[in-house]
Amino acid sequence: MTNLLDKLTKPVILDGSMSTPLEAMGEETSSDLWTAKALVDHPDRVYQVHYDYFKAGARITITDSYQANLPAFAKYGYSEDEARDLIKKSAEIAIQARDDYEQATGVHNYVAGSVGPYGAYLADGNEYRGNYHLTPEEYVNFHAPRIDELVQGGADCLAIETQPKLEEVLAILDYVQKTYPALDVYVSFSLKDPQTISEGTSLTEAAQAVQKYPQVFATGVNCMKLKWTVDAIKSLKRVTDSIIVYPNSGAEYDPQVKKWVYPPDAPDFGQAGPDWVKAGATIVGGCCTVMPADIQKLAEAVKKETNQEENN
Secondary structure (H helix, E strand, O other): OOOHHHHOOOOEEEOOOOHHHHHHOOOOOOOOOHHHHHHHHOHHHHHHHHHHHHHHOOOEEEOOOOOOOHHHHHHOOOOHHHHHHHHHHHHHHHHHHHHHHHHHHOOOOEEEEEEOOHHHHHOOOHHHOOOOOOOHHHHHHHHHHHHHHHHHOOOOEEEEEEEOOHHHHHHHHHHHHHHOOOOEEEEEEOEEEOOEEOOOOEHHHHHHHHHOOOOEEEEEEEOOOHHHHHHHHHHHHOOOOOEEEEOOOOOEEEOOOOEEEOOOOOOOHHHHHHHHHHHOOOEEOOOOOOOHHHHHHHHHHHHHHHOOOOOO
16 A cells, blocks of 8 residues: 655655744734634735745645634634635645645645644643543544545645544544545654653554554654654654654743743754654654744755755
8 A cells, every 4th residue: 555655755854833934924823723813814824834844845734724623713703614614725725835836846745634633622731731531423523524624625644643642543543544545644642751642651552553554654743842852763663664753943832931942952953853864753844933944954954864865
C-alpha cells in the first residue's frame, strides 16, 4: 500500500505555526476559535501563511482547522452549515496556495487537514493534559463533521495532531478506516515528558496502537518542548521507522505575562533539524511560535546535512 510519503524525498519538511504568522499580520487569536476566526475575517492572511511556508521549503502544509469544529463555531453564533463551509474553506485555501505555488515553481506539495483533539475545544489547556473522557461514539460525533469537510475540501491527508489521549485517537482512526479507507493520515501526540503522552500512556505503547491502522503513514509528537525532541524520536524509533516531529520553537509560554519567552538555554530551532533526522525522524517541522523564516532555516540545515537534492 503506497502512501503520501512515497511521493516525497525524505526527510520531508513540514510547515510551522499558523497562529504566530497570523498574529504578526495583526490577526486577533484570543477567542475560543483561535486561528479559525481568520477563516471568516481574513482568509487572505491564511492563504499567505500557507504560501510563505511553501516558499520556505515546506512540502506539507497543515490547514487552519485545528480549533475549527461545530460546537466551537456554534458558540459564536454560526449555523452548522456555516461552520461546515468554513471547515471546508480551510482546506480549499491551503489547496489554492499549494496550486498557485506549483504553477509558479513546478513543485507539487501537499495539504494535511488538521484534526485537533476534543481537549482543544475545551480551550482550557486540556490538549496538554487529557483530563476528559468521552465514549467512542461521542468522540466520533465531535470529529466526524470536521473530517468530512476536510475530505470534501480536498485535503491530501489528515493530521490527527496534538492528541493527548490514545482512546480519542483510536476512535478517530476507527471512523476514518470505516468511512475513508483510502485516506492517508498521520498521528501526532502531545507529551507529558519525552517518553509519555499527555494523559500518561507511554509514547511507545500509543505509537504501537496506531501502527495497526494501515492508513497511518507516520506517527510522532508535536507542540512539545524543543529539547525533548531527540529523546522522543528515540522512544518512537523502537516501534516505527516513519516518525514525524514538530516541536515548539524553544520559547516557553509564561502564563503570568501571557507571552512566549525564550529561556537563556533555548536551543536554536533552525539548526536542530539535522539532529532529529539523525535520530530517525522522517518528517520535521515546527509548532508554536515557529515562523516561515524558521522553517526556511530548518529546511536549509536539513538539506545541507543530508545532501538532499532539489525538491522533486
